[in-house]
Amino acid sequence: MNGQALGEMSLDARIRKMRSYLLYGGAAFIILGLWDGIKTGLYMYFHPAEALEEFYSGDQLQNYDESMYYTIMVVIILAFFLIFFTLRVYIGLKAVSVARGRNTKARVYVVLTVLYTIGTVYTGIDEILHPVVREAHEAHLINFIIETSSLLVMIIIIVSSVSLWKLDKQKAASQAQGG
Amino acid sequence: MTVQEDFHYYATYCAAYIAGYSHEESLRVAYAAQFVDCCTKTFINKVKGPKVAATTQLQTELADTKLDLAGLREITRIWASFHFLPGDLYAHIPRRPKVYMDEYRLICNPNGDLLVDTLRLAKGKGIEACGLAMHVLADTWAHRYFAGTPSFVINDAGEFYEIHRTLDGDEEKKIRFRHNPVAPDDLEKGIFTNSINNYTARSIMNLGHGRAGHLPDYSFAVYRYVPAWMNYEAVIKDNPVDYRNAFCQMIYAMKYLRGEHEKFEKERYDEENIASYSDRIDSILRKRQLSASEDWKAFGEELSGSKIPDFQVDMYVDEYLNAGETEKPSTFLGRFFTAAIAQKGMVSNRIYRSGNKRAGIVMDINTLENMNRRRLLMIANKTGKAGLDGKNKKNR
Amino acid sequence: MERTKRIGNIAFGICMLIASLIMIFDMEDGYRIIVYFLIVSLIYRSIKCFIYFFLMARFKTGGIVILYKGLILLDAGVFALGLDNIPISYGMIYLIIVALLSGVIDVLQADQSRRMETGQWRFQFAYGASKVVIALLCFFYLNSLRWLTYVYCAGLIVSGVTRISTALRKTAVVYIE
Numbered sequence: 048m049n050g051q052a053l054g055e056m057s058l059d060a061r062i063r064k065m066r067s068y069l070l071y072g073g074a075a076f077i078i079l080g081l082w083d084g085i086k087t088g089l090y091m092y093f094h095p096a097e098a099l100e101e102f103y104s105g106d107q108l109q110n111y112d113e114s115m116y117y118t119i120m121v122v123i124i125l126a127f128f129l130i131f132f133t134l135r136v137y138i139g140l141k142a143v144s145v146a147r148g149r150n151t152k153a154r155v156y157v158v159l160t161v162l163y164t165i166g167t168v169y170t171g172i173d174e175i176l177h178p179v180v181r182e183a184h185e186a187h188l189i190n191f192i193i194e195t196s197s198l199l200v201m202i203i204i205i206v207s208s209v210s211l212w213k214l215d216k217q218k219a220a221s222q223a224q225g226g
Numbered sequence: 227m228t229v230q231e232d233f234h235y236y237a238t239y240c241a242a243y244i245a246g247y248s249h250e251e252s253l254r255v256a257y258a259a260q261f262v263d264c265c266t267k268t269f270i271n272k273v274k275g276p277k278v279a280a281t282t283q284l285q286t287e288l289a290d291t292k293l294d295l296a297g298l299r300e301i302t303r304i305w306a307s308f309h310f311l312p313g314d315l316y317a318h319i320p321r322r323p324k325v326y327m328d329e330y331r332l333i334c335n336p337n338g339d340l341l342v343d344t345l346r347l348a349k350g351k352g353i354e355a356c357g358l359a360m361h362v363l364a365d366t367w368a369h370r371y372f373a374g375t376p377s378f379v380i381n382d383a384g385e386f387y388e389i390h391r392t393l394d395g396d397e398e399k400k401i402r403f404r405h406n407p408v409a410p411d412d413l414e415k416g417i418f419t420n421s422i423n424n425y426t427a428r429s430i431m432n433l434g435h436g437r438a439g440h441l442p443d444y445s446f447a448v449y450r451y452v453p454a455w456m457n458y459e460a461v462i463k464d465n466p467v468d469y470r471n472a473f474c475q476m477i478y479a480m481k482y483l484r485g486e487h488e489k490f491e492k493e494r495y496d497e498e499n500i501a502s503y504s505d506r507i508d509s510i511l512r513k514r515q516l517s518a519s520e521d522w523k524a525f526g527e528e529l530s531g532s533k534i535p536d537f538q539v540d541m542y543v544d545e546y547l548n549a550g551e552t553e554k555p556s557t558f559l560g561r562f563f564t565a566a567i568a569q570k571g572m573v574s575n576r577i578y579r580s581g582n583k584r585a586g587i588v589m590d591i592n593t594l595e596n597m598n599r600r601r602l603l604m605i606a607n608k609t610g611k612a613g614l615d616g617k618n619k620k621n622r
Numbered sequence: 623m624e625r626t627k628r629i630g631n632i633a634f635g636i637c638m639l640i641a642s643l644i645m646i647f648d649m650e651d652g653y654r655i656i657v658y659f660l661i662v663s664l665i666y667r668s669i670k671c672f673i674y675f676f677l678m679a680r681f682k683t684g685g686i687v688i689l690y691k692g693l694i695l696l697d698a699g700v701f702a703l704g705l706d707n708i709p710i711s712y713g714m715i716y717l718i719i720v721a722l723l724s725g726v727i728d729v730l731q732a733d734q735s736r737r738m739e740t741g742q743w744r745f746q747f748a749y750g751a752s753k754v755v756i757a758l759l760c761f762f763y764l765n766s767l768r769w770l771t772y773v774y775c776a777g778l779i780v781s782g783v784t785r786i787s788t789a790l791r792k793t794a795v796v797y798i799e
Contacts, residue, residue: 060458063385067458067684075690082697185703192700196693203686326678379682405734422734425687427674454682 058221062214066146068207073142076200080135082193084128134159142204151215157208164201167194230443233368233469235260235537236522238360240529241473244499245480249532251353255480256534257541258357258562259364262308264539265566273546278570279563281308281358288430298428299586302375306332306585307573308358308566309365310374310434313338315580328582329380330455332373336366336471337492340576345490347572348565349483354558355565356483360476362569367472368442371453371461372435375584381432382423382454386441388416389448389462401449403439411440413514445469445511445518466511471495473507631789638782642775649710649771656717656778657705664699668692711767714774718760721777725753749784753777 056064141156171194174187239256247255265281283304306312313335319327341363348359373380386401403420411418421436435442441449447465452458474495482490500507503525510521526534546559554560574585641659645652671692679685698720705713728750736743756777763769 056457057459059460063452063458063683068686071684071687071690075694078694079697082701085701189700189704193697196697199693200690322681323677326681329678379678379685382682382684384684425691427678452683454684456683457681458683 058214058218062211062218065207065211065214066148068203069142069211070146072200072204072207073139073146075139076142076197076204077136077139079193079197079200080132080139083135083197084132134163138163138204142208145208145211157205160201160204160208164198164205167198167201170194171198230263230368231260231537232518232522233364233443233445233472234263234361236519236526236534237473238357238364238476239534240522240526241360241476242356242480243526243529244503245477245496246484246486247480249530252526252530253534254353254558255357255360257537257558258354258565259361260357260537261539261562262358262361262566265562269539270563273543273559275546275559275563276567279566280304281566281570288433296586298376299584301430301433302332302577302585303570303574305374305434306334306577307374307570308362310334310369310372311338311340311344311362311366311573312373312577313340313366313370315340315576315582324581326379328584329373329375329377331580331582332375332377332577332584333380333455334366334369334372334374336363336370336468336475338366340573341366342490342492343572343576344569345479345482347568351565351568352561354561355568356480358562358565358569359479359483363476363479364472367468367475368465369435370442370468371463372438372442374434376428376430376433378425378427378429378432378454380453380455381434381437383437383451385460386438386449386451389450391448398450401441411516413516444516446514466508469511470507474500628789631785635782635785635789638778638785642778642782645771645775645778649767652771652775653710653713657702657713660717660720661699661702664695664702668695668699671695711764711770714760714767714770715764718757718774721753721760721774722757725750725755725757728753749780752780756780 138156141153144150235256238259239252242252242255262281266284267280312332315331317331344359348355387398390397402417405422418439420439421431441447445465450460450462452460477496478494542558546557549557577585641655675688679688732743732747759773
């Protein structure tokens with residue numbers, strides 16, 4: 048009796064499903080970005096030597112000026128946080144907007160999500176193969192879990208965005224035929 | 227939950243009269259039907275009746291009921307037995323875990339086996355049982371697609387659009403909800419009140435049709451929405467059609483209870499007896515108003531030629547309070563309480579026998595053939611329970 | 623309230639009181655106990671979300687929100703694992719923010735109860751408001767770790783006492799009209 052409704056999903060139902068995934072995914076992506084930003088900032092603040100190694104070569108590190116170092120660190124931390132968090136907020140808000148049926152032609156956010164995903168996978172693999180802080184297994188685990196959560200959400204955003212485009216096209220085509 | 231006096235009291239009176247009851251009998255049937263929405267533990271405490279006979283819960287009672295296992299079962303026993311009678315306790319969907327199906331199978335729908343059981347239970351038990359059964363029957367149509375248990379995965383709902391049928395075709399208008407239970411619904415602007423979504427598995431916000439507000443109780447409303455259990459599909463709820471079916475089925479059911487039909491069959495509606503009133507009934511059902519009480523009352527008074535008094539919840543309280551202990555079961559309220567206990571026990575037992583412990587472990591009162599009404603009420607009074615709950619045998 | 627839940631709440635309340643006392647006399651140990659409580663609580667809630675999602679919510683329209691809720695809670699809990707490796711003063715900021723958010727949620731839920739016209743909203747509102755006030759006070763004492771600890775512990779004591787008194791309250795209060 049109730050099961051009659053649960054056969055193959057109609058086009059409208061599939062569109063609703065993808066919109067739902069995108070709507071909540073966009074919001075979750077922004078919130079998860081907070082942990083990412085704070086984690087990155089804390090890492091750079093409490094492991095300055097390792098962080099510096101990522102930006103300066105061996106010779107340059109020999110002669111660094113302490114006050115200069117801190118200024119640079121603050122700038123870099125802020126820049127990282129701002130850039131990446133802003134990116135996340137942009138992607139998240141666009142995803143929510145598309146999910147609500149506004150801005151359906153937006154594509155840039157998906158490209159950025161793909162790039163972000165590639166970057167996350169790359170840095171994740173790099174961290175596993177060449178860990179900067181060798182003894183901090185706990186830090187690696189924390190990093191891995193937080194990155195994986197973000198990765199999962201990014202994949203859902205990409206897949207549901209692409210599916211939504213296709214389904215919207217199908218719907219437009221069927222409406223044109225019907226009309 | 228709203229108290230829909232227009233249908234449960236006045237419309238039930240009309241159906242009872244058309245089914246062949248006299249004016250006085252129809253009033254008692256209608257009173258009993260409406261009283262299902264008033265018989266709370268608070269009321270029962272006032273008349274010192276058996277708490278287990280409660281057929282509804284106040285907002286305050288619900289808010290104070292802890293949503294642990296015992297509380298959940300108590301809520302389910304009341305709401306599934308009287309307001310959201312499950313349509314199919316053995317529904318099956320492949321690859322769904324049992325814990326999900328336990329909630330899914332409590333979805334209310336008309337013409338279920340439990341409805342047949344409800345009417346069989348009420349047969350020969352008097353006017354009060356008849357009225358109670360009519361309330362249950364009417365609610366199977368009004369409250370279909372929702373379950374009488376707090377369930378986020380079943381009772382949540384979204385994307386409500388009201389459908390206005392015009393000469394040029396159907397027009398859809400998005401329904402706006404607000405969360406203020408004090409403010410009345412604004413039909414002009416299409417603003418309705420509903421419960422808040424707090425994304426919690428077991429919250430009273432997700433009990434019954436709270437997420438749809440009062441929409442299921444408005445006979446004029448035709449709307450499209452997406453129920454939580456329907457895999458992103460939308461459903462159209464056509465209340466005028468459903469309420470008409472409920473009305474016609476009540477007439478058929480009451481004829482069965484009066485003995486005019488040997489058995490009660492599902493999906494039978496007495497359209498013949500309303501043929502001459504069809505347009506009148508349709509116009510009442512489709513009129514856009516918060517309450518159709520005046521219209522139903524006028525119709526009922528025309529049918530019987532007698533005045534229909536307004537519903538007074540305390541009408542039979544004095545009779546009950548003044549009766550001695552041995553006479554109480556024979557009073558109106560006493561018979562109503564007996565019927566309520568029996569209905570709750572039957573439904574809860576059927577739910578349990580289907581393998582679903584959502585309503586607890588409940589003994590079927592009707593298998594206790596030697597127990598008479600008086601003893602039943604005395605035991606119910608003492609234990610405070612319709613049967614034995616496997617988890618908690620003490621009075622709460 | 624079920625007996626097991628009552629006992630659990632009382633035990634949790636007592637643990638909060640003990641942890642706050644330990645923190646007053648030995649800040650580092652007390653801080654660690656509280657952090658571990660927080661980690662366990664957040665990760666436990668995230669696992670509950672995941673289980674609920676896989677058993678129930680994935681069949682629900684819009685049920686993916688439960689999966690995301692679980693991921694956010696998991697991240698919050700896992701992030702707290704790293705608090706042990708950073709100076710206490712920074713870890714305290716995290717704890718204060720969690721307390722602040724918890725207080726705000728309590729206040730919002732109390733408002734919901736008030737709109738549903740129940741009698742219980744005042745107690746919940748007072749409890750939530752006290753958590754918010756204490757959390758905001760903590761921000762004023764960020765420069766003095768000692769005073770920050772005292773204020774935070776005062777909040778813990780209030781929470782612990784509230785939990786115990788809630789557990790000992792009668793259930794199913796029926797209002798007579």
